[in-house]
Amino acid sequence: MKNVFLSFTFLCSSFLIAQEGTNMKKEITPPEKVRFAFEREYPGKVPVWSEEYVGDDADEIRFEARYNVDDRTKAVAIYDNLGNMKAYELQIPFKQLPIKAQSYLKKNYKAKAIREIAMVVDDKKKTTYEVGIEKDSKFYDIVFDAEGGFDVSVEKN
Template identity: 30%
Template sequence: MKNSLLACLALLFSCFVSAQNISSKDVPNIVKSTFLKSYPNQTDVKWEKEKGNYEANFKTGSTERAVLLDTNGNILETEEEISVKKLPAKALAYIEKNYKHKKIKEAAQITDSHGTITFEAQVSSIDLIFDKQGACIKSIAD
């Protein structure tokens, strides 16, 4: 009974965990190789496993960046930290209207493998995703 309860709790907890920090040695060589070809000389990389994919987090100068790769080493998307002021005006207006008195914690520009650009704004514990024009596409609870 005790083991069943622990197994159920572990399963329930795993459903709420979206990303898991992992060691570089646990990242497939093809994934690390593709990353280093695209971003040579990166030495301080933090890896996460996210929904079966691998995310490399690193800094270029003072700018935080992330690259999401699949298990075959294909780059799925890149993310670059941006100033809140660089979010589309329509996105800023949406946040002002729908999240009054809430501060934008971080902002990022995301480019997928097809070159489509979206923007992310973290407000409280919610990630808001906007298209290039600033229309809200979705919200994701952290």
Template identity: 70%
Template sequence: MKKILLMITFLYSSFLIGQSGVSPDKVVTPPEKVVFTFQKEYPGKVPVWTLKYVGDDDDEIRYEAKFKTDKNTNALAIYDNLGVLKAFELQIPFSQLPQKAQTYLKKNYPASAIKESAVVVDDKNKTTYEVGIQKNAKFYDIVFDKNGGFDVIIEKD
């Protein structure tokens, strides 16, 4: 009887370990609606899907599709669980940022601190520009409005 209880305990433990949940940035397979919408909008592109929790209480799920638009340009499409596109981010060169944003960055940061830049269009068709900066071993996103006006700095983990 003790052997049977011991075997059941080990079996049960292995199931619990396997059910540890979905961690952020873990590669996942999104719902069919999400995959269908992505394939319709970006035919022939091969995404790497990750899952993020957002919202006030991390109660909303977002599926992020990272993919290449061409061999040198990265893109990110973010969907809710119903397949509605919530945002699209496209990597751009520094020279494609609005002039006002370029001036601000050149004045406040050395060129070596600028790691990436992107244009972001959300589900309300609002365009912003995000520039990734590394300063004092920390990574920040500096956000500019569509005209290049400074908006906010967001510290990244």
């Protein structure tokens, strides 16, 4: 069991590092309001900033600050152009998922299919858990609610 956990942790870490390399967005410097909001919330952390356009017509801009919480944990803080936090995503180990989510994953997927796990808190303080799964050469985000109940599965490109 210990070897399985260590293997799983290694796979998750490796995948997150690989994801960062393949999904690299152009590094940018966000507006001062956004930088100030991040520095106030996470003093001493050094982010790598990128931007993404969202919304129905991709007319809203979001600034993503990717940073290391510690030597083994990564996080992403997402802000609008006024410096309001829109979401926070924290990499977590399998054992920190709610028990219901752990049971669902163990029942429906092999341990090696799990590529990444994150706790996500949105701007309304709603917590969800996202688990990246690779199955049949496709990547899926499995989303669970705060109690670990299955919410949705979304195929990623």
